[in-house]
Amino acid sequence: MKVRIVPVTAYQQNCSIIKCETSGKAAIVDPGGDVERILAEVEAMGATVEKIILTHGHMDHCAASDVLRQQLEVAIEGPHIEDDFWIAKLPEWCQMAGFPHADAFVPDRWLEDGDVVKVGEQQLEVFHCPGHTPGHVVFLHREQKLAWVGDVLFQGSIGRSDFPRGNHEQLISSIRNKLFPLGDDITFIPGHGPTSTFGQERQSNPFVADQRYG
Structure with a gap:
């Protein structure tokens, strides 16, 4: 499996392209904007996009998801249905934040905890990890020990929980009870900033380190 990170929008959000090297099929993770840049990277990878997958709303x-869905004629999978209210109000949130306009949309498949998302011949496990948003999900490719955690966890920090229906206690629980048990050797791609490992964050992250909760 080949992965490339494409920072998009003024928020420098880590959009990823996941390519199954056996089949050439690919998924775009969290396309927030900059469609042309994303598609140029897809072409450079020699990939054929078969779906878009979203960690949260x-x-x-997610603002470029529906544009890409229509342009590429592919499905959108994720997030969990509890984030429906975020996606339904995309035009309002974009206007309030001075973000490029995006229409509301409905994913082709809402994801649940324990679901599997296929990318070519690869499988991503789905973990419902609320706290930053109520419908946030995380994707894990167990064989490559690589996770896409959206805005749940960052190198040295955690996601905000002060947005509508955010919950700090849920966020901490998602990280410590769902993500950390997956293994210290799991590398994660956060929604913003550099990659890290669950082990590094267990040791040194001031919000969720073991010493804080031990």
Whole structure:
């Protein structure tokens, strides 16, 4: 599996392109904007996009999803249905934030905890990890020990929980009870900023380190 990170929008959100090297099929993770840049990277990878997958419904992670769905004639999978209210109000959130306009849309498939998303011959496990948003999901490719965590966890920090229906306690629980048990050697791609590992964050992240909760 080949992965490329494409920072998009003024928020420098880490959109990813995941390519199954066996089949050439690919998924775009969290396309928040900059469609041309994303498609140029897809072409450079020699990939054929078969779906779009979303961690959550915030505009910088999903605003370009429907444009790409129509242009590429592919499906959108994710997030969890609890983020429906975020996606339904995309035009309002974009206007309030001075973000490029995006129409509301409905994913082709809402995801649940325990679901599997296929990318070519690869499988991503789905974990419902609320807190930043109520419908946030995380994707794990277990064989490559790589996770896409959206805005749940960052290198040295955690996601905000002060947005509508955010919940700090849920966020901490999602990180410590769902993500950290997956293994210290799991590398994660956050929604913004550099990659890290769950082990590094367990040791040194001031919000969720073991010493804080041990």
